Amino acid sequence: MEWTRRALLASGSSHLFGRAKPKIRGCILWPVRATSRTVWLVVQLHTDSGISGLGEASDAFGFASTSAAQAREMEQALAAFANLVKGRSPLEIAAYREAAAPLARAGGLLAATAYSAIEQALWDLAGQTLGVPTHSLFGGAIRQRIPLYANINRATTDRSPAGFAASARQAVAEGYKALKAAPWDGYLRISASQGIDCTRAIREAVGPAIDVMVDAHSNFTVAESVRVARELEPARLRWYEEPVAPTRVAETVEIARQIRQPLAGGEFLFGVSGFLPLCQEKAVAIIMPDVKHCGGLLEMTHIAAMAGAHGVSVAPHNPSGPVATTASLHAIAGLGNCEILELQWGEVAWRGELLGPPERVTAGQMEIPQRPGFGISWNEKLASRYRL
Ligand SMILES: [Mg+2]
Missing domain, CATH: 3.30.390.10 (Enolase-like, N-terminal domain)
Structure with missing residues (x-):
């Protein structure tokens, strides 16, 4: 009663x-x-x-x-x-x-x-x-599923153009419509032009209809960032991620002024105040809060609202395991200025089985969970087998 x-x-x-x-x-x-x-x-x-x-x-x-x-x-x-x-x-x-x-x-x-x-x-x-599903507590979902981009970086052990092209082809064959690599990892040993060659090879492998993004992991100076971006114009990148650290807002603005590709970044920043300078200064077109570092789900919705007020869109950083991926799905279920979520692709076959029901990607997309809470259980038996 x-x-x-x-x-x-x-x-x-x-x-x-x-x-x-x-x-x-x-x-x-x-x-x-x-x-x-x-x-x-x-x-x-x-x-x-x-x-x-x-x-x-x-x-x-x-x-x-x-x-x-x-x-x-x-x-x-x-x-x-x-x-x-x-x-x-x-x-x-x-x-x-x-x-x-x-x-x-x-x-x-x-x-x-x-x-x-x-x-x-x-x-x-x-x-x-x-x-109720967690996303209901933020106002519900505006979509049933969200497109993912395959981060092919860690699974690509052959770091040559042919190696990146092979991973890219495989991800596209599995149904992904967008993918990302970080071909300048280990920059001290790898030249700017080697990474450019790898990016070109990815574009050639997947054709014009697939979105390709590159992450420079803050390896460059402003001058290098601009030179690499210009050389990559024919690759038609969806975004160019963190050529310099996202805390270097003035330098990021300087790069943005000189290149044609949208810049993205912010994966380790915390809270609305952490993302505010990048948005206020229009340094990036896309911010990348990570539910694991930015303050969690509620903070991510606040960050997205602030970004929206500055005309900036949100593509959550998520090169993570299946739990953060599920948390991200709930956080972005109702966000109008979020179009895509990262997924770390091709690491281990048993990843999906860590959750019940198992994590599933269909045609490069994931369903927003509808069961109470996150809607997942933790497979303790499997997790014990691979315990660090
Ligand atoms: Mg990154």
Whole structure:
């Protein structure tokens, strides 16, 4: 009865709409070794009612790989943030943000990533607690599925033009309509022209109908950035990512003025304030918040709203494992200025099976999950087999 429900809510009862309201007990970290280049750090936030929420904290050390010592460091950072929600309801996300965001902002990438992982897990729990998919809590979805771009970089072990072309052809054969590579990785050993040759080879391999993007991983000076961009004009890039670090806003503006390709960037930035200069100065056409580092799902929606006000679009950075990919799907389900999500392509065959139901890509797209919370369970047995 309505009066009973109101009375229960008003009295701060442990029941919510007739459901038991869970309280958070603590978290555990699952470090999963995918390849020699990639470790996925998955966080499980446990409650006293038996349900648990998932978040992902990979790439917190500037690289996709993580050592056992770094995983322990992450465990400690996560424990500090989890302590702030211990004994609390997963519906108190605003309170968590208020208390924890200043610590995340002050603590660098490791703290920002730990903070964001706990935020993700809280949204998963909140959706499960209320019996709705997490994206419903942000206003619902405006699309049933989202196009992905295949990041072919890590799976391409043959770093020659032929190697990149082969990966690109394979991704397109699987149904992807967009792909990205970072052909200047290890720039000290690789010349600008080698990366240009690889990009041209990708374009030649896939033809004109596929979107091709390149990530320069902040390897260049302003002059090099401009020279490479001009040489790449015939490759018709959808975007040119981070030729210099996204914190170098003035330099990025200088590059933008001199080239024709749209610039993209911002993968390690935190919060609305972190992305504001790039948007205000029109330094980039596309910002790339990462749900693992930017402050989590709610912050991503705020960042997207701010970007929208500046005419900037959003393509979330997500060279991540399957949990961050699911969190990203929920965060962007209702964002009008987000058209595409990154997917790390071709790493290991068992990736999809880490989740139940298994992660699935169909014709280069992923469905927005409709089950309560994130709508996924964690395959502990498989994760144990590949534990770091
Ligand atoms: Mg990047």
